Amino acid sequence: MPTAVIVAHGQPSEPDPAEASLARLATQIDQLTDRVTVRSATLAAPGALEKVLDDIPDGSAIYPLFMAKGWFVTSALPKRLEGRAVRQLDPLGVDPQLPNLVARALRPLIDxxxxxxxxxxxxxxxxxxxxxxxxxxxxxxxxxxLAGLISLKSIRCGFVEEAPSISDAAKMTGDHAICLPFFACTGGHVLDDIPAELGKAAFRGPVLPVVGELDEIQSHIARTLDGAFAD
Known part of the structure; x- marks a missing residue:
């Protein structure tokens, strides 16, 4: 059976928990696929990616679980894949279906x-x-x-590492507000920084799982990985 490897950044300061969390996600997605075996590795865990690459067949697919097609996806990961007979797929964050899938996740929560x-x-x-x-x-x-797919009162963006901060953006929301952590995986920012920022703003609304852990997204990733070997 073909193999796909889900690769995420991980957490350099404490790589093991992020590695284990990604492995659990990969197991869940593996159960949703029809024609692919799903493995995982983070870039931050020393030797983890190379260990998996040594163990998979030629022609395997690498799925970057990243929200942007930035340096890690365009430079760091390809460098780690040099000389390997694998193909790198586009990352989750640039998937054209992502807004529609999130809209589908939002509607039942609002109801x-x-x-x-x-x-x-x-x-x-x-x-x-x-x-x-x-x-x-x-x-x-x-x-x-997303705004073109679901008629919300407002959509506001806040950031961990630049302005506007998450707390400043949260202060602009009303009593009916939902927070979507726009992250591929659960890590330190999601577990620590986002709750702290929401606390500063006295935000009391529901907080969704990170994008990569939404049920709709996991099913879509499974279909994407199956589709990578459709022929």
């Missing part, structure tokens, strides 16, 4: 709250960057496309 879409503010909590405009640009492009 559960007893709200209407037009009374609901969405706070997108993203990473951003103090060095590159690309991560924020990807986030804003996603927000613009």
């Amino acid at each position: 559960e709250q007893g709200w209407s879409t037009t009374s609901t503010d969405l706070l997108i909590a993203a990473h951003g960057s103090g060095r590159s405009r690309n991560p924020a640009a990807v986030t804003h492009e996603f927000a613009d496309r």
